Amino acid sequence: MPFINFPAREVNCKIVYYGPGLCGKTTNIQYIYRKTNPNARGKLITLDTDTDRTLFFDFLPLSLGDIRGYRARFFLYTVPGQVYYEATRRLVLKGADGVVFVADSQRERMDANLESHEDMMRNMVEHGLDPEATPFVIQYNKRDLSTAAPVEDLRVDLNPEAKCPDFEAVATTGYGVFDTLKMSVKQVVRQLRRGHTLQP
Amino acid sequence: MIGPRLVLYDEDQQRLTETCGRLAREANAGMVFVIDRSGQLISQTGEVGGFDTTAMASLAAGDIAATGGLAHLLGEKEFPHLFHEGEKHSIHLSLLGRSWILVVIFDERSSLGLVRLRVRKFGEELSRMADEIVARAPDERTVSPFADITDDDIDNLFADF
Numbered sequence: 380m381p382f383i384n385f386p387a388r389e390v391n392c393k394i395v396y397y398g399p400g401l402c403g404k405t406t407n408i409q410y411i412y413r414k415t416n417p418n419a420r421g422k423l424i425t426l427d428t429d430t431d432r433t434l435f436f437d438f439l440p441l442s443l444g445d446i447r448g449y450r451a452r453f454f455l456y457t458v459p460g461q462v463y464y465e466a467t468r469r470l471v472l473k474g475a476d477g478v479v480f481v482a483d484s485q486r487e488r489m490d491a492n493l494e495s496h497e498d499m500m501r502n503m504v505e506h507g508l509d510p511e512a513t514p515f516v517i518q519y520n521k522r523d524l525s526t527a528a529p530v531e532d533l534r535v536d537l538n539p540e541a542k543c544p545d546f547e548a549v550a551t552t553g554y555g556v557f558d559t560l561k562m563s564v565k566q567v568v569r570q571l572r573r574g575h576t577l578q579p
Numbered sequence: 580m581i582g583p584r585l586v587l588y589d590e591d592q593q594r595l596t597e598t599c600g601r602l603a604r605e606a607n608a609g610m611v612f613v614i615d616r617s618g619q620l621i622s623q624t625g626e627v628g629g630f631d632t633t634a635m636a637s638l639a640a641g642d643i644a645a646t647g648g649l650a651h652l653l654g655e656k657e658f659p660h661l662f663h664e665g666e667k668h669s670i671h672l673s674l675l676g677r678s679w680i681l682v683v684i685f686d687e688r689s690s691l692g693l694v695r696l697r698v699r700k701f702g703e704e705l706s707r708m709a710d711e712i713v714a715r716a717p718d719e720r721t722v723s724p725f726a727d728i729t730d731d732d733i734d735n736l737f738a739d740f
Contacts, residue, residue: 382585382619383724386592390724391619422634426641435645438618438637443736449724451736454618454637470644474617561737568733571725 380474381571383449391452392567393474394560397499398481399491400432400460403520406550407481408437408457411560414553415441433459436471443564453564460495469502477514477567478503479559481550482537484519484527493536514566517545518559523552587621591712595622598704606697607689609668612682613675613705616640621679639672639682660698662691673698676709 382391396404405425412423421440428434437457442450456475458468472478480499482492503510519533530547538545544562548555599611603625610625612632618640623632642661650658661672671683671694681702683694 380585380617382587382615382621384587384592384621386587386589393617393619422631424634424637435641438634440633440637444738446728446732446736447724454633466648467645470641470648473644474615474619557737564736565730565733568725568728568736572728 381476381567387450388448389450389452390446390571391454392476392571393454393456394477394479394563394567395472395475396455396457396479396481397468397472397495398458398460398520399483399488399495400462402460402481402483402488402492402495403548403550404457404460404481405433405437407479407518407520407548407556407559408439408455410550410553410556411441411455412439414557419443432461433457434464435459435467446568451568453567455560462494465498468498469505472499472502472508473506475503475506475508475513476570477516477563478508479516479518479563480537481518481520481548482533484521484530484533485524486526486528489528489533489536492533496537511542514563514570515543516559516563516566517543518548518555519545520548520550520555522547522554523549585615585619585713587712591708592622594708595705596624598701598708599624602683602697602701602705605700606683606685606694608683608685608694608697609688610682610684612636612639612684613709614640614680614682615678616643616680625684635682639670639680643672643674643680660695664691671695671698673702675702676706676713678713679705679709681705 398404419442424438426435439455441453456471458471500510517538519530546555546559550556595613603611610627613622614620614636618637620632620636646658646661659674663670668684668686673681675681685694
């Protein structure tokens with residue numbers, strides 16, 4: 380739910396990175412953090428386990444600049460990917476204005492992608508987010524691995540009707556990371572423009 | 580029509596700041612925040628100087644969300660108050676209405692008992708404000724500042740990337 384703060388002249392939006400365990404959600408956020416002007420970013424908060432697996436969420440606030448005198452701020456969150464953190468994923472998704480689904484391109488992770496995708500759809504509906512109307516981007520990560528399936532095969536399962544924009548990525552090198560983020564931000568802002576009359 | 584649903588005006592901010600300021604003074608608390616359940620910082624009062632209030636809001640909302648999950652597992656509707664005690668600073672969190680959270684941060688100049696008492700005193704007033712702001716009908720000012728932006732405006736957001 381975007382928050383328009385007239386006194387502070389700010390518009391705050393929330394983008395959630397979703398996907399199966401070890402698909403690279405945290406790597407996306409870490410790359411964005413490293414490559415963003417320090418003046419435009421806040422502290423990167425990571426709540427992880429002793430083995431660096433996301434336990435609750437990663438959080439990165441970004442200030443992208445001004446539009447018509449209002450500061451546009453985007454709060455990036457990741458969910459924990461491991462299957463048994465389902466309850467936590469649902470909590471992090473609350474209030475999302477845009478969702479990025481990070482898929483693991485490796486053939487042997489296809490089932491995990493599908494399971495996570497279904498879990499995400501279920502949780503979106505539970506939060507009252509219409510999957511058809513919510514800004515949504517897919518990223519096919521780990522394109523550099525020899526075990527990566529062809530993008531066409533991934534699309535058949537995850538984006539069969541090409542309803543949402545999708546990007547190839549190698550989050551460890553940054554390839555595709557900002558393309559994905561920019562598209563998500565554009566979708567969210569366009570949504571704000573379309574919904575210019577506010578409802579309670 | 581899809582559109583933003585949480586809008587704060589100057590008069591809302593004044594009322595929140597004034598009430599939170601009285602709470603802070605009467606509870607001897609250093610900082611008082613109001614945040615929403617998705618982690619957005621709505622209002623802040625007090626000695627916020629060196630603290631990262633954005634991160635604090637996000638983590639406090641996560642704290643409430645996780646504790647709410649625990650409550651559900653036990654068959655409870657909510658745990659409406661949380662308290663974390665540190666060596667120098669302590670945090671008291673409580674639910675405001677259906678959507679917001681009140682965060683009070685205090686040190687040795689106050690006590691849990693005093694904070695609880697004052698939160699009870701001001702909590703009802705703040706809860707009413709919260710429910711009213713979240714649920715109110717749109718008025719003539721509720722036009723998104725993004726209503727007439729162009730694709731170029733959006734592209735310019737990434738000028739520094």
